[in-house]
Amino acid sequence: MDVLVLIDKLDDIIHNARSVPLTDSVMIDREEMYDILDQMRSTIPEEIKQARWIVKERQEMLAEAKQEAERVLTEAQERADRLASETEVVHLAERNAQQIMEDARERERETRLGAEDYADEVLGNLEINLEKFIGAVRRGRERLQGRPAGDNLQP
Secondary structure, three states: OOHHHHHHHHHHHHHOOEEOOOOOOEEOOHHHHHHHHHHHHHHHHHHHHHHHHHHHHHHHHHHHHHHHHHHHHHHHHHHHHHHHHOHHHHHHHHHHHHHHHHHHHHHHHHHHHHHHHHHHHHHHHHHHHHHHHHHHHHHHHHHHOOOOOOOOOOO
16 A cells, blocks of 8 residues: 555544544544554555665666677777778778767767666655655644644754
């Protein structure tokens, strides 16, 4: 289950809880709260695993891009060496080798930037969700402690 859904459940339980007469306190079902907290504990590690997986995938993509770039550069160098050994095509070989190496560098750069952008987007989304989670937890704790929900003063 999504952590944000569980946070909404907690928020609803607290919001709809019966008030203790003559106090700002509310009565809640302890077992129900523990059940939701347990679900949150099991859900959060999964989201963290997903974030770690994304980072790992990004690193693998970068490594593959680097290997491909090195392979292309090696092929370009080998091709340039073969062409250079033929005296009448030396100038052509140098131009071709240079173009191939520039193309390989550009492909490696584009692949690396694409992988970084993807990882950054996914991690950004995870960061937003975690910030929402922390905000909801703070509001819930404030309500439990009898402070108004809008009071964001830190001790």
